[in-house]
Amino acid sequence: MKRLLIRVFLPLAITALIAWFFFSHITLTDIKSAFARLPASAVLGFIALWLFGTWLRALKYRILIAHKLGMGEMLLITLVRNFAVDLLPARTASLAFYTALTKRRGLSLEEGGASFVISVFYDVLALSLMLGGLILFFPPPGPWRGFIITGMGILFLLSLILIIAPAPILRRLLNRPFIRSRTRLHKTALTLSTYLDAHTAGRERLQLLAISLAIRLAKYVSVFILFCALVPVERNPAAFSHFSLGLAGTEMSALLPIQGAGGFGTWEMAFELVFRGLGSSQADLRLTALVIHITTQAWEYSIGLLAFLALWLMGRAKANRQKANG
Numbered sequence: 001m002k003r004l005l006i007r008v009f010l011p012l013a014i015t016a017l018i019a020w021f022f023f024s025h026i027t028l029t030d031i032k033s034a035f036a037r038l039p040a041s042a043v044l045g046f047i048a049l050w051l052f053g054t055w056l057r058a059l060k061y062r063i064l065i066a067h068k069l070g071m072g073e074m075l076l077i078t079l080v081r082n083f084a085v086d087l088l089p090a091r092t093a094s095l096a097f098y099t100a101l102t103k104r105r106g107l108s109l110e111e112g113g114a115s116f117v118i119s120v121f122y123d124v125l126a127l128s129l130m131l132g133g134l135i136l137f138f139p140p141p142g143p144w145r146g147f148i149i150t151g152m153g154i155l156f157l158l159s160l161i162l163i164i165a166p167a168p169i170l171r172r173l174l175n176r177p178f179i180r181s182r183t184r185l186h187k188t189a190l191t192l193s194t195y196l197d198a199h200t201a202g203r204e205r206l207q208l209l210a211i212s213l214a215i216r217l218a219k220y221v222s223v224f225i226l227f228c229a230l231v232p233v234e235r236n237p238a239a240f241s242h243f244s245l246g247l248a249g250t251e252m253s254a255l256l257p258i259q260g261a262g263g264f265g266t267w268e269m270a271f272e273l274v275f276r277g278l279g280s281s282q283a284d285l286r287l288t289a290l291v292i293h294i295t296t297q298a299w300e301y302s303i304g305l306l307a308f309l310a311l312w313l314m315g316r317a318k319a320n321r322q323k324a325n326g
Contacts, residue, residue: 017265026287034230034284034291042229046222047299053218054078060122060211064115066198069105073314076307077101083304104315110191118163118199119212125159126212128152130220131248138241140278148245163205167196220244226295230288242278249274250289267293 058078062071069077077098084097095116102112132152140148170193173179179189199205224243228235233243250271271289275282282288 026290030287031290034287038226038229038291038295042225043295045225046295049218049222049225050296050299053215053222054082056211056215056218057082057119060119060208060215061115063204063208063211064118064199065102065107065111068107068111069102073105073311076311076314077105079304079307080311083300083308085300101311108191110188111195114192114195121159121162122208122212123216124155125163126209126216127248128156128159129209130213130216131244132156134237134241134244138238140242140245167193167200170196220247223247223292223296226292227288230291231282231284233282242280246271246275246278246280249277264293264297 055075058071058075061078062069062074065074080101081094081098085094095113098116099109099112102115103109132149135145135149135152139145170189174189174193220243221240224240224247227233227243228239233239250267252270268286268289271292272285275285
């Protein structure tokens with residue numbers, strides 16, 4: 001009951017509270033007008049880049065699972081993972097969906113979980129490199145410059161350590177009496193160690209990092225297209241750099257233990273606070289955030305649910321074939 005309260009009723013209550021706060025300042029007419037300003041070309045541009053980024057993410061997962069699943073299956077699993085991201089706080093739902101779906105396709109929980117977690121580390125490393133490069137050429141305005149540069153440096157070092165360190169650490173732990181005396185724990189650690197040792201090649205790591213950078217760039221450019229369509233902003237590298245810092249700060253709201261349902265409310269509040277902190281002078285940041293969030297979530301939920309249905313039908317068909325074959 002306590003878990004249900006925290007994961008369902010509390011987010012719904014927060015969403016209702018934030019919705020009341022939002023609609024006390026924003027009317028439905030305002031939202032309709034904002035959507036009317038959003039051209040179909042911008043939405044199609046977002047979808048095209050989003051699909052490209054999703055394909056790259058599926059490719060990255062497939063590399064991390066040693067090509068044990070076909071690209072079609074991996075793409076469907078990635079689409080479900082994308083829509084599951086905001087179902088629970090701190091992105092726990094995406095891990096749960098991903099590991100459950102890969103297990104049904106024949107992977108162990110250790111392989112599925114490890115591939116997902118390592119992918120996250122590469123995402124963080126790629127984000128720190130992308131933002132670091134943008135900051136180098138287009139320094140952020142205001143007093144936050146030192147804080148942002150320090151934060152990027154910390155993220156870079158932590159993600160690099162977490163990518164490199166797990167394999168040798170696990171190899172040492174395998175010989176410890178505490179682990180060797182517990183059969184199940186030792187078996188899990190051995191599976192993870194074997195998995196990690198298979199993904200230490202320098203060439204593969206560079207490939208994964210390059211793919212992760214392309215994923216980050218595709219995602220941020222796709223949302224920047226929507227942003228430019230809604231507000232009067234110059235479409236140049238400096239504006240993209242400023243926007244990317246704001247979006248990265250906004251995405252940190254996903255780490256909050258309690259959020260609005262689907263991230264609604266908390267994401268919009270973070271968007272406005274971060275962009276204001278970076279010196280943005282746009283008057284309708286809250287409305288802009290809401291329209292961007294609705295557009296991106298509507299697309300991700302729609303295609304994610306279709307992918308989930310396709311995987312379910314594939315599973316049913318496989319079960320029926322096995323039953324027919326005895």
